[in-house]
Amino acid sequence: MPKVSMTVNGKRVSGNVDARTLLVDFLRNEQRLTGTHVGCDTSQCGACVVHVDGKAIKSCTTLALSCEGANVTTIEGLANGQDLHPMQAAFRAHHGLQCGFCTPGMIMAAIDMVNRLGFNLSEETIRENLDGNICRCTGYHNIVKAIQAGAAAMGGLKVAAE
Amino acid sequence: MYNFDFHRPSTLRQANGLMGKLEDAKLLAGGQTLLPTMKQRLASPGQVVDLGGIPELAGIEQKGRNLVIGAMTTHAEVAGSALVKAALPGLAALAGSIGDPHVRNRGTIGGSIANNDPAADYPGGLLALGATIVTNKRRLAASDFFTGLFSTALDEGEIITKVIVPTGAKFAYAKFRNPASRYAMVGVAVAKKGGKVAVAVTGAGSDGVFRWEAAEAALQKRFSAKALDGVATPSAKNLNGDIHASADYRSHLIGVMARRAVTTASGK
Numbered sequence: 001m002p003k004v005s006m007t008v009n010g011k012r013v014s015g016n017v018d019a020r021t022l023l024v025d026f027l028r029n030e031q032r033l034t035g036t037h038v039g040c041d042t043s044q045c046g047a048c049v050v051h052v053d054g055k056a057i058k059s060c061t062t063l064a065l066s067c068e069g070a071n072v073t074t075i076e077g078l079a080n081g082q083d084l085h086p087m088q089a090a091f092r093a094h095h096g097l098q099c100g101f102c103t104p105g106m107i108m109a110a111i112d113m114v115n116r117l118g119f120n121l122s123e124e125t126i127r128e129n130l131d132g133n134i135c136r137c138t139g140y141h142n143i144v145k146a147i148q149a150g151a152a153a154m155g156g157l158k159v160a161a162e
Numbered sequence: 163m164y165n166f167d168f169h170r171p172s173t174l175r176q177a178n179g180l181m182g183k184l185e186d187a188k189l190l191a192g193g194q195t196l197l198p199t200m201k202q203r204l205a206s207p208g209q210v211v212d213l214g215g216i217p218e219l220a221g222i223e224q225k226g227r228n229l230v231i232g233a234m235t236t237h238a239e240v241a242g243s244a245l246v247k248a249a250l251p252g253l254a255a256l257a258g259s260i261g262d263p264h265v266r267n268r269g270t271i272g273g274s275i276a277n278n279d280p281a282a283d284y285p286g287g288l289l290a291l292g293a294t295i296v297t298n299k300r301r302l303a304a305s306d307f308f309t310g311l312f313s314t315a316l317d318e319g320e321i322i323t324k325v326i327v328p329t330g331a332k333f334a335y336a337k338f339r340n341p342a343s344r345y346a347m348v349g350v351a352v353a354k355k356g357g358k359v360a361v362a363v364t365g366a367g368s369d370g371v372f373r374w375e376a377a378e379a380a381l382q383k384r385f386s387a388k389a390l391d392g393v394a395t396p397s398a399k400n401l402n403g404d405i406h407a408s409a410d411y412r413s414h415l416i417g418v419m420a421r422r423a424v425t426t427a428s429g430k
Contacts, residue, residue, distance in 0.1 A: 001249075002168055019168035019210065043198055044342070046264060055267040061197050062268060065168050066190070066214050112263065116242075123318070131344070132262025 006070045008033065009077030017064050024048045026064035027074060034048075035075040037106045039134070047131030049058045049105040055114035058132070077106035078111075078137035087111050087150035096146030109133045110147040111154075118154025119146055163205040170215045174323065177211060177292040178298050179238055179318035189321060191234060191273030193368045194265050219323060222246060227329055230244035234273025234321040237261070240271060252333040252427065256287045256351070259337055261344050273324040275307070278314050278370060280402070281345035285371040286364030287335050289349035294326040301326075309349075309424070311370050331355040332385075333407045334426035339364075340406055342401075347407050350374075352427050354385050361420060366412040385428055387421035 005014035008031055015030045027033045027050065039047035041060050049075040051078040078085035084092065086131065087107050098105045113129045126144050135143060169184070171177040181187055189343075190196055192353055200206045214330045219234040222243050227228035230251055231240060232281045240246055240256030241410050260266055260274070274284045275295065288295075288304045295307045305316050316322070337349040346365030353360045359381040361374040374396055395417040403409035 002250060019167045020163045022197075041201070043194065046262070049264055056264045057267050058264045061265075063190075063193065063197070063210075063212070065170065066193065066212050068215070070169065076320070108266065116263075129188055129263055132264045159186050 004064050004068055006067050006072055008072045009074060018141070019063070019065055021064045022051075022060055023062040023067055023072075024051070024059035024063045027059060027072070027152035028157050033074050033076050035124055037104055039101065039105075042133060045059045046101065046105040046109060049108040049133065051108060051112065053080045054115065055131050058111055062130050073108075075107060085111075087114075087147070090153055091143075093123060094146035094149055096138070096143045102135045102137075106130075106135065106143055106147075110150060112140030113147065114151045114154050122136060123148065138153050163200045163214060164203065166207055166210045168210050168212065168383055170212045172215050172217075174216055174218055174298060174321065177213060177321060177406075178373040180209075180211050181321065184211070187211055187319065189213055189276070190342035191276070192236065192268040192270040193273075194261065194269040195277050195279065203235055211254060213272075215388065218235070222422065224249065224329075225326075225389065229327045229329055230348060231271055231325045233271050233324055235272075236381070237269050237274075238263070239265035240268065246291075249329040250291070250327065250331070250333055251293070252351075253287060254336075256283050256335040258337070259283060259335070259344075265344075271325055274323070276309075276314060276316060276322055278312055279351075280311050280367065280370040281343075281365040283335065283337060283346055283349055283364065286321075286349050286351040286362040287333075288325065288327070289371055289373065290335075290353040290360040291321070291327050292353070292360065293328070294341060295322060296324045296326060297322050305373075308371050309370075317390070328355075329427055332427040332429070334423045335424035336426065338415050348412050348415040348419050350423050351379070352402070352420065354381070354427060357382060359385065361423075363396065363420075364395070364414055366416055368402050369414055372396075375418065381424065386422065387424045390417060390421055390424070393417075 002014040037047035039045035043061045186208035190212045220232045223230045237257040246254040293304045322382045331353040333353045335351045349364040353361045361377040395413045398409035398413045401409040
């Protein structure tokens with residue numbers, strides 16, 4: 001089986017995998033990082049979103065072998081010890097989840113949104129950029145609020161939790 | 163997905179060598195169509211050659227009056243490129259309308275046009291703009307490149323290296339997208355350069371992307387959405403109908419999208 005090496009959450013990892021192994025399966029089954037989820041497995045839902053070389057991608061639609069040498073960040077790589085990442089904290093403060101299945105992908109997508117578009121995100125921008133992430137519980141309302149607050153917190157601004 | 167042998171060349175020369183040597187080989191660009199197709203077992207190549215490790219295939223340059231876009235340039239890169247936004251803002255907007263943000267970070271211009279999905283966005287845009295598709299063997303005009311449903315003039319193993327897009331046109335692309343798949347139910351690209359107008363329609367034609375000549379003639383006389391009043395939209399006989407939209411509805415949408423594209427292109 002071919003060998004693949006990459007950096008995951010700052011740690012060098014490698015493994016021998018079937019060529020057909022998807023990045024999400026490498027992360028979940030080989031690295032035991034089960035925070036990244038598989039929802040639809042058809043590129044629709046975004047539960048599998050991780051960052052590869054700083055960009056959000058769907059890890060169910062990427063081969064592990066295509067990520068040779070890449071720098072991968074998953075939901076497990078965000079918190080600093082017991083301190084949640086500001087976006088994670090905002091999802092908690094604003095009840096941006098119900099069942100939580102889509103949440104890892106939502107948070108990775110939200111941080112990518114901040115990286116691309118800055119700390120001051122309008123509701124319209126957030127909704128448009130959540131195109132690739134599906135939540136079947138919340139109706140998105142609190143997710144949008146959480147992302148707006150999380151983005152502001154990442155920029156060092158304060159937004160009152162409701 | 164069935165298993166396969168995987169190759170990741172680091173130069174175009176190596177990729178070319180592999181494609182000449184391997185049997186049953188398929189090129190992998192961003193994989194946003196090929197991998198889902200392989201998961202459904204609609205494709206099961208024995209060999210996969212990943213083009214993602216070839217730096218010479220990526221990047222956007224302005225060369226004289228043309229934009230030169232490497233085949234492995236992602237939709238997000240085209241959408242966010244200062245060069246593209248300045249020279250052809252409608253092309254940046256087209257790339258930014260494909261899929262969703264995560265798909266745009268993987269999907270590439272070369273992969274999109276090699277697949278030539280009849281509902282893909284790039285074929286319409288590149289046909290209207292009169293782009294040239296450059297491969298490791300030759301140069302092809304967009305009008306010769308796109309030959310039908312999911313079919314192109316590419317030979318077996320031929321590799322798209324870049325796309326040359328002439329600038330200087332007033333250009334816009336208007337898309338009525340399927341909200342679930344984000345593919346175009348109908349997309350119309352309009353380009354006006356000098357006295358010439360090109361109108362290309364994607365998402366609708368039963369034989370893939372096509373030019374709408376009647377609209378071109380009307381718009382050449384007067385470049386305004388009003389010029390399309392009284393111009394019959396393409397006959398539903400030659401259009402796709404499916405659960406998302408009947409052929410008649412698509413025919414109507416072509417007129418609506420064309421007007422929107424003309425209005426955007428003329429900056430009104």
